[in-house]
Amino acid sequence: MTAPSRPPAVSKTLYRWQRAPLAEHLHALMPQWAGQALDISSQDLASNASFVNYVRHHRFTDPCTGQPVEVVEKSIRKVALLGSQEARFHREAGMLAGSTQFRYPACLGVIETPWESLIFSEFVRGKPPRMQAIARQLALGIAELEQLSHAHLQAQPLAKAPLLWSMDFFRPWFLLRPRFNFARCMPGLAQLxxxxxxxxxxxQRFEAFIPLTRQLAREARRSPRCFSHMDYLRKNLFVDKGQLHLIDWSEVKVGRVGFDGGAYLGSLFRRKDMAMYLAAQDDFINAYREALPPHFATEQALRNMRYVFLLTALFHCLRPETLDEYRERERMPLLREKYDYLLGLVATDATSL
Ligand SMILES: Nc1ncnc2c1ncn2[C@@H]1O[C@H](COP(=O)(O)OP(=O)(O)OP(=O)(O)O)[C@@H](O)[C@H]1O
Ligand SMILES: [Mg+2]
Structure with a gap:
């Protein structure tokens, strides 16, 4: 991993009317390089998120130290001149400076134009982890992220309230997204x-999840806020010398304590068989219970976890693409097993997730 000399402690945001050549942006973000030529070689990285124009890996030599520098540039398209969640998050990212569990690549800064946000961060090297094998490590990292970001949100001035309000999970621009609306998949299930x-x-039996998730949502809304990453996929994590590096804040929200655990378990449930899933779930919840600081009510955090787990797992297991995929691979018995597991949760307490 290579960062430029003196990466800023807190990322800065610069505003420009239009994009400029790359070297100009880098000079603006790292003033110690001003007037020095940068010989940059660039390569596109694979990316899929909607609104992402490109993700690029740039290499050059730090003109001050002579050391190699590797930087990632992510360009995110704006809609109606509104900045992305990810760019907004990076303005707050200093709150994670004291992390001991997850590592986060340093952000050099963000350039905002009316049309796009350009986020510059340190390039990270490492292997993608096996997601079921890092349950414990993730639990510790998530508990710490929730603790640090909750304290940060508590300390924000009133002037920040509108910005943070707009990033809240419970705003309609997030809640109306298909991935949080499994009820729309019900006709496909009836057909099956x-x-x-x-x-x-x-x-009919799955209908019971509609009032259940509404109830969980009502309780979650009133519980402690924190930043939630919401996208624990293999491609967003790197393991290097036993350390977990977390990238890609494109799904970030002001969530509630417990949401990230639900996002991780929901995506694991989608991809693994039941035995593997249940073992990782046990590891995760045991470690998370221990790591969560006492000022967060553990039972409420676990109910919040169940809320996001159900939204994620129900959407992925009920949507037509999943039914087709299991049919094609002749894995319908596994799908039925997953449905049985989910239906069993209707009657059980969230704290035994
Ligand atoms: N700081 C970084 N260090 C190393 N590689 C990175 C870094 N940032 C991004 N990448 C690589 O670029 C890919 C795409 O970046 P990112 O996940 O931020 O974009 P995205 O459009 O949200 O992608 P996707 O939707 O595919 O997850 C990552 O999966 C990773 O391989
Ligand atoms: Mg990604």
């Missing part, structure tokens, strides 16, 4: 029940 006797009348 008509075609395949193993799935008959399941749609």
């Amino acid at each position: 029940g008509r075609e395949d006797a193993r799935f008959a009348s399941l749609a």
